Amino acid sequence: MPYFEPELQLTEEEFRLIRDLIYNHCGLFFDDDSKYLLDRRLGQRVAHHNLSGFREYYQFLKYDRRRDQEIADIMDLLTTNETYFFREAFQLRAFTDEIVPEVMKLKQRERTLRIWSAGCSTGEEPYTIAMLLLEMGCLHGWRVEIVGSDISQRVVQHARKGIYTKASFRATEERYLKRFFTETDEGYRICDEVRELVTISQMNLFDANRLALLGKMDVIFCRNVIIYFDQTSKKRVVESFYNTLRGGGYLLLGHSESLMNLSTAFALRHLKNDMVYQKTDTTGGGVAS
Template sequence: MFSLEPDIPMADEDFRLIRDVIYAHCGLFFDNDSKYLLEKRLARRLALHQLAGYKDYYHFLKYNRKKDQELSDIMDVLTTNETYFFREIFQLKAFTDEILPELKKAKEKRGDRSLRIWSAGCSSGEEPYTIAMLLLEMGACKDWRIEIIGTDICHKVLQQARKAVYGRSSFRTTDEQYIRRFFVEQEGAFRVADQVKELVTISHLNLFDMGRLAMLGKMDIIFCRNVIIYFDQVAKKRVIDSFHKALEDGGFLLLGHSESLMNISTAFSLRHLQNDMVYQKPLAGSGGFPCP
C-alpha cells in the first residue's frame, strides 16, 4: 500500500531534475526553497503511478509514453488559481474609459470593426467574463465582431470556466447590478448569462507552446495578470516576447499591479493613463502611439 502523504523524501538531485522538467514544459520555476512544496504537491502522483520514489517519477516524466499527459495533469496541483470578478478595478476603468475609446477610434479610421482580447492565464474564467460584461455594459462596440479568448494551462479550472457557475467568493468586489443583469441564480450559485458566454471562448494553452500561440492570431489587448510572477527572468522574457508578436501595432498589454517589464523587455512603451499604467506596443517604424 502506497501512502497518500508526502512521507517519501525528495532528494536534492531529484528535486533539481523534476524541477527542470517542469520548467522546460511550461516555465513554472521552483527555487531551492520550494523543494518541500514540490514534494508535498507531487506525493499523490507517486501513489497514483505506484512509484517507489521521486527518482522513478523523474524517469516517468522523461520517458514514459504517458509523460505528456502527466505533465498536463500536474499543472492542476502546481498552479495557483485564486481570482474573482472585477479584479483590479482601476485597471479595468483604464480599459473601459481610456484604452477602448482609443482603440475604437483608431480602428474605425481604418474601417475595422473587430476587437480581439486575450485573457492569458484566465484561471476559472472570472477575468474573460468580466471583460465581456464590461463591453456589454458600455454598449460601445455594438455591431462589432468581438472575440474574447480565455486560456490557461490548468484543465481543472478550465472546466469551471466552461461551466461558468460561481459561488459568492467570486463576487467579493462585484456590484449587485452586474449580478442582476449578467447572472442567473442556480441552486445557491450564479451562472453566467448566455449573452456574456457568447463573447468568450475558453481554451487550454501552455504559454511555452509557441506553435499553439501562433495559431491564436493577432490581438488588440492582452490581459496577463499575476501570471509571470511565477516565471524566472528567462521564462518571463520568452513569454513577453510572444505577447509582443501576438499584439497588433498599437495594442495593449495589461499586467498585474505587482508585475512590470523592468529588465524584461524594452519593446513596449509604458503609458501613464489617468486610471492606471499599462504597456503598449508602438506603431511599426514610428516608436510612437496611435493618435487618440
C-alpha cells in the first residue's frame, strides 16, 4: 500500500497557502498547473516529518524553527539543479576575451576582480569561471574573488566538497581535467588552486540583508535561475543585481532569459561572441513598471 493516502491529497486552499508561502520567502512561483507537482512531491515531506496532512505541513513551514532549511530542501524537489562545467561556451568566450580585459583596463589601479555566480547549484559554474581566469594568466597581482551562492543547502554542500562525476564534464576539454582535477575513488576533485578563488555560500536572492553584505561586483552570472520567478519577483531580483553591480558592470543571463519588460537600467551589449547586459552609468534607468 502506498504511503500517500487519498485523505492527504492537497486541497485547493492548502495549495494556495503553501504556494504563496514559498513565493513570499524566495520568489519562486508555482501556477495552478503545478498543483499536482506540489501534491506528489511535498507529500514526501509530509510523510518524512510524520505530519497528519498538508494543513499541518503548512503550519510547519510557517512557524517551525527549521522552516528555512525545509524550504531549501523542497527547492531540490521542485526545481532542476542540472548543470555542468563550461556551460554556454559562447558566453564564456565573451567573458574571457572581451569582458575581463575591459574590466582590467578600468581597474588597473584597484586591481580587484569580483564575480558573483548567483544560483550556482552544485558549483560547476563558479569553478569554471575560476579555471578560465587561471588559464588566462593575466591576473597575477590581482585580488580575484568569485562568490557562488544557492538557496539549497544540499547543493551548497556538494559545491564546497568539490568532487564531481563524469556527468559534470560533458563539455570539458581533457586538458582542463588534467590540469585542475585529481581523480579519487569518489570522482574528480577540483584542485586547491581553483578552490582558493571561490567562496560558496547559501543565499536567498530575496534576502536583502545578505545581499547587502556581498559588496560591489564587476560581473554577475545568473543563468537559468529567473525562469522560476514571476514578473514581480524577476524585477525585484534584477533590481538587486543592479544595486550590487558597480557602474559599467556586467550581468550574464541564460540564453533563454531576457530583461525585456523587466528593466531599463541595463544596456544590451552586442559583443563579438555573445550578447550580454551592462549596467549603464546614467541615473535615469530603473526597473520597468
